[in-house]
Structures are given as C-alpha cells and as structure tokens.
Amino acid sequence: MQTREDAQALDAADPLAPLRAQFTLPDGVIYLDGNSLGVLPSATPVRVQQVVAEEWGQGLIRSWNSAGWITLAQRVGDKVARLVGAGPGELVAADSTSVNLFKVLSAALSIAKEDAPSRRVILSERSNFPTDLYISESLAAQHGCTLELIDDPDAIAERLNRQDVSVLMLTHVNYRTGRMHDMAALTAAAHAAGALTVWDLAHSAGAVPVDLHGAQADFAVGCGYKYLNGGPGAPAFVWAHPRHADRFWQPLSGWMGHAAPFEFTPDYRPAPGIARYLCGTPAVLAMSALECGVDTVLAAEPMGGMAALRAKSLALTRAFAELVQSRCAGHGLVRVSPDEDAQRGSQVCLAHPEIAYPVVQALIARGVIGDFRAPDILRFGFTPLYTRFVDVWDAVEHLVQVLDRGAWHEARFHQKAAVT
C-alpha cells in the first residue's frame, strides 16, 4: 500500500467491507480504539429501546420467562462460544472480566490443590493487564501461593519445567504490546509440567481466531466491550473446560448458579456445568446490548468468519506498521508489536519515551482515536469489521502531520485526563 489510491482499491476489493454498515460511526472520526471500547452497532439502540419499552415496560416480571431473560446468559454465551472454539452450553456471559477471573482462578487453584498439593506458584507475566495481576495477587494470598511474574514471554515454557507451578494465568494477546501467545503450545507445556491454564481473551475474542478446545485450555474469561462491541461496561464471559466445570464450587456461589434457584432452598447446590459460574441476577439491558454486539461479529460467518476477519486484520496492521516505518522515520517512534503475523494480535503499538501522550492527544483532536498506555505507548487497534484500508492511510497521514509540524507541542495536549 503505497498511495491513498492503493488503499481505496483494497477497500473496493474487500469482501468484508459491507460489514461496516452494521455500525453507527460518527462523521470525521477514524476509530482505532475498538480494542478498548468497540463502536455502537446500529441495532443496539433499537434493541435496547425494545427491551425497555416492551419487555420491561409491558411485559414486566413476566419477561423473565416470556422474553427469555432468565436464559440470556446462556444464549449470549453460546454465541460467544462460536467465536472462541467452545461448545454450546460451555460458556456464559456474566459479570466483569475481573470478577470472572476471580472465579476461574479460584477454581483452578482449588483443583490444583487437590491434584498437586505441593505446587504453590501462580505464574503470569509482569506486563499482563493490571486487574489480572491484582486478582492473582489477592488469590495467591488467600490460597497460600506465590504469584511469580515473568518478564520474557519466551521464558515461560522453560520456567514451567521446575514443576512447582499450579496455574499458568496469561492474557492471550498482550494489551500493551499486542503480542499474541501460542495458546496451544503453552497449554501443552503447562500440562506437561502438571499445571493448569487460565486464559484471558480480552483482546482475542472477536479479534483473532481462538480454539479453546483445540488448545485443550482449562479455563478462559474475556471482555464484552472491546472487540465484541457490547457497549461500555458490557458483561464479560467465562468458560471452563467440561472436564473441570463440575469439579468445584466457584467461590461466588450466588443463587443464579444454584441448580434450582426458584426452589429457594437454604443450602447451596451448584448447577451442573458452566451455569454454576453465574452469581447474581443478570444485567438484562446490558446483556441485550452485548448480544447485538456479538451478532455484528457473527455476521462475518457467511464470509469466512474469524479466519476472514483475521486475514483482514493482519493486512490492516501490516499496512499501518509499514506506513509508519516509511513515513514517520526520524521521529523516534519504535514499534513494539511483533512483525511476525503469528505473534501479532489486532493492534499496533508504538513507543516513544517522551511524546507518546501528547501525540495521541493531538491525533484525537484531529479525529484519529487511538489511546495512550503508560508510560510510553501509543496504541492503535484495528477492527476489521469496520476499519477500512483508507482509514489506515489517513491515520498515518495525520500522524505524519502531527510529527512533522510538532502539533503535539500545544499545552492542551499535555494535560492528563482521568482515562487515557
């Protein structure tokens, strides 16, 4: 892609291009932050309005049965399952990623305590998303384990060989670098060393092909508001391999995870399978919006599904990285996301020791929305459902102008907001 005309030609030939019409995107915005908050599907306001006015307004309490609210967690879960290589009835939408991680990591630690009591290490990466590390830190303390953080992702398999790890807890695609782990290889290494795996799919579900069964993974969680376009604070999802799902009461043993919630018995009896990973009453409005978001990804199924989305995502990220390299040379930007396709998620991250924050702000002021991740990362997410090649071209053109003209010098671009 050497010219804007090349970009337009790629868009004209793109079989996935019609999928963009599913979304309501503001005019004048190039949105490269779908890895943080996916854009609004056009179906969502209509559907939420319908749930509010008809299902709630008219149906009232009856809608728990008549509109299927009571099985929404499973219905939406089954749709997400198709995107991550899980079977029907194995995955539910519920709570937040942080809360779901608490549930599955607790379960994994409890299983490990029974099967391999001498193992006392939770292994993760120092660059993992903070909430994953904070939840792990808390659970390590509760279970009398140590949380060990590794700096070099290539050293994980080697570290497992010491035979003291009970759970390997990783985020499949790193939120800062966009580096993607080989889930099947690391899961196999963990199992060979007697450890269980917990995978966080926050930057994977709807972004890259995931095959939880193919990888023989043990547990997974993921996020609803990023590539699944579920809306701000959308419910997250949780999966346990069927070989583990019935083994342990996850610790948040709420009534929605009971085998028969409406028997109102005083004692807890966990539901079979993944349903026990539910806790309380589902957020019906948020879950309805999430369903619309997941449907926008499933709409790619007739066009090749996640494999086709992945091919376009790689082409977008490659084009962006190459254009930045050729057109922004001399400004001190360093690419931190991997060059190799197999190791790259659906984002490109650049680092600059001094001006990462103001450059991102100057881009946002021009309608090119990426984000900044402390201390030095400019992060650009590429969502093949709605990002065009011409958006890649135009975003780099803006970046070139911001850098060449020193537009980032303006004082207003240096003031830190609460959310970066």
Ligand SMILES: *Cc1c(COP(=O)(O)O)cnc(C)c1O
């Ligand atoms: C976005 C993200 C989360 C978000 O967790 P919440 O509970 O929704 O705040 C968790 N883990 C990773 C790896 C993420 O990227």
